[in-house]
Amino acid sequence: NAGVTQTPKFRVLKTGQSMTLLCAQDMNHEYMYWYRQDPGMGLRLIHYSVGEGTTAKGEVPDGYNVSRLKKQNFLLGLESAAPSQTSVYFCASSASGDGPGGELFFGEGSRLTVL
Amino acid sequence: GQNIDQPTEMTATEGAIVQINCTYQTSGFNGLFWYQQHAGEAPTFLSYNVLDGLEEKGRFSSFLSRSKGYSYLLLKELQMKDSASYLCAVQGDNYQLIWGAGTKLIIKP
Numbered sequence: 001n002a003g004v005t006q007t008p009k010f011r012v013l014k015t016g017q018s019m020t021l022l023c024a025q026d027m028n029h030e031y032m033y034w035y036r037q038d039p040g041m042g043l044r045l046i047h048y049s050v051g052e053g054t055t056a057k058g059e060v061p062d063g064y065n066v067s068r069l070k071k072q073n074f075l076l077g078l079e080s081a082a083p084s085q086t087s088v089y090f091c092a093s094s095a096s097g098d099g100p101g102g103e104l105f106f107g108e109g110s111r112l113t114v115l
Numbered sequence: 116g117q118n119i120d121q122p123t124e125m126t127a128t129e130g131a132i133v134q135i136n137c138t139y140q141t142s143g144f145n146g147l148f149w150y151q152q153h154a155g156e157a158p159t160f161l162s163y164n165v166l167d168g169l170e171e172k173g174r175f176s177s178f179l180s181r182s183k184g185y186s187y188l189l190l191k192e193l194q195m196k197d198s199a200s201y202l203c204a205v206q207g208d209n210y211q212l213i214w215g216a217g218t219k220l221i222i223k224p
Contacts, residue, residue: 042215043202043204098146102210108156
């Protein structure tokens with residue numbers, strides 16, 4: 001039972017490089033999310049998706065793009081990495097957007113460093 | 116603005132009881148979640164409250180007072196493995212979660 005799987009787990013980038021983080025879930029969840037977690041701050045929502053083919057901006061979307069071409073996958077792209085994007089990125093999924101079914105299942109996280 | 120407040124760090128003794136408080140000011144309320152996050156790991160779900168009162172789940176209980184914008188997580192019979200950060204999150208008007216910065220709980224023998 002894999003749950004939510006993120007790749008890669010670790011990555012070091014130079015300023016200006018691009019990369020894609022991949023998230024895959026095997027729970028048939030409709031909702032998927034990308035968060036970033038920085039020291040001393042709460043999780044911040046970057047983008048989310050309420051179903052295959054849909055995406056929406058969260059609290060801190062600038063500098064990121066996402067795609068949800070398949071229900072089980074949610075990709076997060078960094079177009080031109082900046083040191084401010086150094087963070088731990090978590091993908092999460094949920095069966096519904098609210099209520100008890102809104103419980104989030106998280107991937108293990110991807111630690112990104114931008115030099 | 117929207118705000119979630121939790122203590123930054125708490126220390127407790129193995130076998131004891133600890134209460135972690137969370138106060139919130141949000142535009143709307145559609146539920147409050149507590150998550151546990153061990154260092155270097157992903158958050159995992161602990162509890163959900165949408166109505167006032169206490170929800171008990173084994174050694175963990177969560178309380179909500181909507182009129183006071185207040186919740187607490189109560190951990191009983193503390194074990195060393197309970198050393199972790201505890202995250203409070205509120206679902207506001209647009210159903211997006213607003214997260215507190217988390218409370219780091221240190222358990223001492």
